[in-house]
Amino acid sequence: MNAKRWIALGVAALLFVVSIGFQxxxxxxxxxxxxxxxxxxxxxxxxxxxxxxxxxxxxxxxLQGTIQDTGETPGIMNSGTYNHRQFLRTLKSAGENxxxxxxxxxxxxxxxxxxxxxxxxxxxxxxxxxxxKPVYISMGNTAASGxxxxxxxxxxxxxxxxxxxxSIGVIMQSINYSDLAExxxxxxxxxxxxEFKDIMSGNRDMTENEQEILQxxxxxxxxxxxxxxxxxxxxxxEEVRDIGDGRVYSxxxxxxxxxxxELGTLxxxxxxxxxxxxxNNPAVVRYQSDAFNFNQFLGTSARSLLVDDAxxxxxxxxxxxxxxxxxxxxxxx
Numbered sequence: 001m002n003a004k005r006w007i008a009l010g011v012a013a014l015l016f017v018v019s020i021g022f023q024x025x026x027x028x029x030x031x032x033x034x035x036x037x038x039x040x041x042x043x044x045x046x047x048x049x050x051x052x053x054x055x056x057x058x059x060x061x062x063l064q065g066t067i068q069d070t071g072e073t074p075g076i077m078n079s080g081t082y083n084h085r086q087f088l089r090t091l092k093s094a095g096e097n098x099x100x101x102x103x104x105x106x107x108x109x110x111x112x113x114x115x116x117x118x119x120x121x122x123x124x125x126x127x128x129x130x131x132x133k134p135v136y137i138s139m140g141n142t143a144a145s146g147x148x149x150x151x152x153x154x155x156x157x158x159x160x161x162x163x164x165x166x167s168i169g170v171i172m173q174s175i176n177y178s179d180l181a182e183x184x185x186x187x188x189x190x191x192x193x194x195e196f197k198d199i200m201s202g203n204r205d206m207t208e209n210e211q212e213i214l215q216x217x218x219x220x221x222x223x224x225x226x227x228x229x230x231x232x233x234x235x236x237x238e239e240v241r242d243i244g245d246g247r248v249y250s251x252x253x254x255x256x257x258x259x260x261x262e263l264g265t266l267x268x269x270x271x272x273x274x275x276x277x278x279x280n281n282p283a284v285v286r287y288q289s290d291a292f293n294f295n296q297f298l299g300t301s302a303r304s305l306l307v308d309d310a311x312x313x314x315x316x317x318x319x320x321x322x323x324x325x326x327x328x329x330x331x332x333x
Contacts, residue, residue: 043086044093046285050270054281056101058273059094060138060266061287063087063105066330067112067120067146082109084116086289088123094287095127101282102273103127104136105154106266111146111167111330114221120150121228128153134277138269139163139260144248146329148259149225152232156276158269159251159260166254167331168229168244170221172214174200221327233258248331 049060065082094103105124111117124135137143137151139159144167151157159165181188181203188203199210226240233240235258243249243257254260262272274282 044090044287044289046287048283048285050282050284052281052283054279056274056277056279056282057099058102058104058270058279058282058284059097059100059287060104060106060270060284061087061090061094063107063109063120063147063150065109067109067116067150069113069116083289084119088119090287090289091120091123091127095131095133100133101279102134102136102277104138104266104269104273105150106138106140107143107147107151108140109147110142110144110332111149112328113146114170114327114329117146117149117329118224121153124150124153128155134273136269136273138266139165139251142331144331145169147331149228149329152229154232156261156269156272157259158262158264158272159254160265161250161252161263163251163254164248164331165251165259166243166249167246168225168240169246169329170218170225170327171246171330171332172200172218172327175202176205177202178204217327221329225329229259 046059063082067082067084069084070081091103091105094100127133128135134155135153137154137157139147139151139157140163141160142164143151143159144165148165148168190198190201190203192198196210196213199213200206222244226237226244229235229240229244230237239258243259249257249259251260251263255263262268264272270284273279
């Protein structure tokens with residue numbers, strides 16, 4: 001490579017670095033520096049939405065993204081995504097805070113892991129039973145599959161008429177790439193301790209016995225899903241199974257089926273809780289973790305600077321945890 005090309009490459013690299021610097025500085029200038037570096041003793045802070053001035057206090061907690069436990073501290077490129085353990089702590093903190101009189105979960109999720117969904121469900125029930133506080137759900141664009149599973153035990157569910165919800169069911173998927181491997185001359189050699197050790201392997205077709213084993217698992221998880229809805233919504237299991245065939249419903253359809261109590265926005269949900277609980281002009285706060293710190297800021301900035309589509313980074317929520325196939329309460333388009 002001649003000198004001119006080296007100079008051109010150097011100039012291009014310099015311009016790229018300068019561009020990143022300007023974009024980063026712009027983001028930094030518009031960020032709330034106090035919130036970025038602020039911390040609290042339990043890693044959770046309150047941000048006031050409405051001062052109120054009357055009596056009572058409502059805590060709003062957001063659940064955004066695929067419900068999946070990706071570890072305690074997300075990496076720099078995926079910070080800002082759903083943090084399962086932090087969400088559980090935040091919900092527990094709101095339940096234990098004596099100044100909080102009611103909790104609203106603002107749900108926008110296609111669902112996620114079976115275990116994680118069950119953990120959130122159980123935490124909601126614990127808050128209701130131990131603190132005797134109402135828990136309402138305000139559904140956003142999507143509250144499907146695991147998103148509905150966690151909503152079922154709530155004291156009231158409010159959805160927007162256009163919310164996509166339902167998708168009651170369980171799914172397990174894997175990719176069979178055996179034909180592709182054969183076409184390009186790739187051979188797999190597997191040594192296993194038992195017949196089913198490589199069940200759902202992508203390098204061969206699944207046997208009937210394997211399908212039967214996995215179907216039994218899916219059926220067991222589906223029964224749990226049905227029971228959760230039947231108990232939470234005061235419906236018979238037969239009623240739940242009739243509408244729980246995996247299809248999605250709009251918020252309006254879900255209300256007609258008894259899966260949703262009211263139609264409205266977050267503001268409507270707040271007003272409904274205040275009226276139901278006899279709160280006069282209550283204060284409303286958003287419970288959130290201190291996760292919007294410098295690490296998260298850098299992660300968010302890096303994603304916006306380096307790529308427009310997060311899928312290109314290979315961090316799509318469903319793939320973040322593991323490539324291993326597993327049962328999911330998940331709505332996939």
